[in-house]
Amino acid sequence: MHGGRRALFAANWKMNLLSSDIEDFLDDIIPVARESAAELVLFPTSVYLQKVARLTEGTEVKFGAQNIFWERCGAYTGEISAEMAADCGAKYILCGHSERRHIFSESAEMVTRKARAAQASGLIPLICVGETLAEREAGETLETLRNDIFCSLAAVGASADLVIAYEPVWAIGTGQVATPEDAETAIAYIRELIRELWGDLADEIRILYGGSVKPENISDLMACPNIDGALIGGASLDADSFAAIIANGENC
């Protein structure tokens, strides 16, 4: 808990885990969630949203969709809407993950439209921002964050529920975690950008760190006053490692 903000640990499973893996994972994580003061959110692939809904019903574990399209319904082959995710029981939508921006060419405007669609269906957008290695090496980290945050937030409704994840692209899946000092500097800056747009609401909005989070590095990250939790990829695929991240991170 930092400044009254409840810690949040989110598992972004990306395109991983099959039915039986998800069952085993939840057998292990539901008791962890019962004992934890932190909020735990899972992001399965959309084909397993209903399965996760069924397995987590009546528990403290929440879940969300990794991606949506912004239209409500229609001829959009292969897409799912925010309304469909909500209908499955999702609470969150990941918006603007770097893999969506870079592999699937999602623009800042698309990210905004998705975040707006999520809010319109009563879902909470978890918006990801972060600089590439080239931007970092060119000294453009803060400028990139400013553009990402201003584009993403300018058109969504101001809300204390919104969650931001700072995920430097060079740290994702590389084993190269940002130093706590660098992560805290970037995240404190993001909070100041939100303050420019939305005033003191900035103190209520949770900002997570993501990129090579492991049980061994989470405590130092969570000791930083502005880091409210983590968005975890690889280390969230295994329930023991996700549970260790929660245990090591939640009381810092």
Ligand code: 13P
């Ligand atoms: P890794 O934890 O595997 O680096 O992935 C981070 C991420 O992209 C979470 O959304």
